Amino acid sequence: METLTNQERFLKIMEKEMVPAVGCTEPIAVCYTAAVARKHAPDKVKKVRCRASVNIIKNVASVTIPGTHGRNGMKLACALGVAKPDVDRKLEILDGLTEEQLQTAVSLVEEGLVEVEMADVKCALYIEVEIETELHKVRTITQYAHVNTTLLEVDGKLEHTLNEGERTEQTDELYQALNLKTILDFSNTVPMKDLSIVQNAIKTNTAIAKDGLAREYGLQVGKTLSESVDKLMLSNDLATYAMMLASAGSDARMAGSSLPAYSNSGSGNQGITATMPVAAAAEKLNATEEQTVRACAISNLTAIFIKHKLGKLSSVCGAIVAATGAACGIVYLMGGKLPETVSAVKNMLGNVAGMFCDGAKASCALKVSTCANAAVQAAILAMNTHYIKGTDGIVGNTADETVANYCRILSEGVPELDKTLLDIIISKE
Structure with missing residues (x-):
């Protein structure tokens, strides 16, 4: 493979990992x-x-x-x-x-x-x-x-x-430069004209989220949250809006909507979760279009960074990883830099890392909603210099250590979980 700059590498990665799926x-x-x-x-x-x-x-x-x-x-x-x-x-x-x-x-x-x-x-x-x-x-x-x-x-x-x-060639050559620092450097400096794929992801995933809000799909998580705001049962704040848009997109997708979603690392739900909470935060924070696109680039690349280490499919819910990316994108919108981004990753993986994947289904929208809310919490805590310490649980002293610990649990700690989950699912059939 020819020698590439990080900008060239990351654009290739996004082209590979962010694609529309029906x-x-x-x-x-x-x-x-x-x-x-x-x-x-x-x-x-x-x-x-x-x-x-x-x-x-x-x-x-x-x-x-x-x-x-x-x-x-x-x-x-x-x-x-x-x-x-x-x-x-x-x-x-x-x-x-x-x-x-x-x-x-x-x-x-x-x-x-x-x-x-x-x-x-x-x-x-x-x-x-x-x-x-x-x-x-x-x-x-x-x-x-x-x-x-x-x-x-x-x-x-x-x-x-x-x-x-x-x-493994692309693993060795294409992804090796991905980390939080290089992702932030790239997203802050790449020309906007090169981020059309991120703009397409925002547009496409917003469309399926609006479809989820307008129609009665699945558990109707997003629609119910929206109606609860209208009834003054919930406030129309940043966290609720992030939950609403993300879960509505998942509602529609998991119930068979024919609208496409821009996927992330092979998953439409991950693409929706990496994009919509950030888009929701951008709207609430009155961000510019450029700030929104760059924040979504951070979110999607962070999700790809973690998911690449974890694997395309695993025993844990992919919304965890995607929402970790979203937390980093929201930190960017709030004016945070690398230290706050690292803190956001720690706050996310130290919180919802144990959510397992018991198959794709309508209730995935509820998990997406939970993770979107956690992303907002993680970002707000990070921006107030609060983060889970490296002495606590699976969280390490750095973001890389935290991600490595997370991946280790899945490779060493729960190898039989998927088989148990499948046995439960099949036994019900």
Whole structure:
């Protein structure tokens, strides 16, 4: 890889990690994997087999798939990729799903042609789909990222594979300069013309948040908060407004809205949580458009920084990481510098780090709301020179130590949590 400046690196990172997605990204990843296989086996389907990691199955089990009239599930997600193999759309693959395509997918499931089982793999994001048709047999694997094809085998011939060295190249070269100081330096100095992706994220996620406020999606967390303000049960302050906008976007997304959300690190909820609390704070603090965009750049890059160390999928709620980024963006809007930003990270991870992920579903909006509120609290405390000390709990003396401790807990302390959570979810079915 050629030598890049930090500005060039960070712009590439944002281009890679901040992309529009229609619907929850785990069922979309299953759909995409099946679609890749279907492109090479276009004739009559005899059998579709899907093997996936615990984290994937957990996050697909209950969440509504866009354009399906409230349906969900691994089998349907897989069948939709067969019915609509529009792989070029990537995380927006289900945009424009027709009724005919939906009925094709439903028929595949009802006829018993789709099988799903858990894959015993170490990779948290792993999807393997095999399609057998009258003329072909195709197997494809998605790993590490939601639309990252690592293997394609067509009629016994290996067409494409990605080895471990290729996978880690970007880890070593592209992300190594990410830390709070370099993120702040970048966000303060990068020309505004280069931050169009952040502007698009704000615009896109604001649209789905407004949709969530206007319609009765899921738990209606955002809408209920808004109505409670109107009834004078809650004050229309910065914290409530941040909770309202963030949760409304999640309400809509998890209930099957066909509007896109700009994702962060492979998750639309993380993109919404990294963006909307900051946008809400900017409005309440009368920030300029430039200040808002730069604050959202800080938020999104901080979330990417932590999530890259943690992994795309884990046993903890991604809203924690995204809201940690939001806290840093809010600190910027309040005039804070690096010391206050470090304090905000400590206040967040020392507070809500234990919130686990029990699958993607409507109630994710409630967790997003909780984390958005925590982000505002963390920022306000940091701006008043109050922060959790390095002697307390998992918090370290620096932001890097705190993040490292957080990641260590997940890698060493709770390796069986995902399996337990999935067992509970499946037992209810």
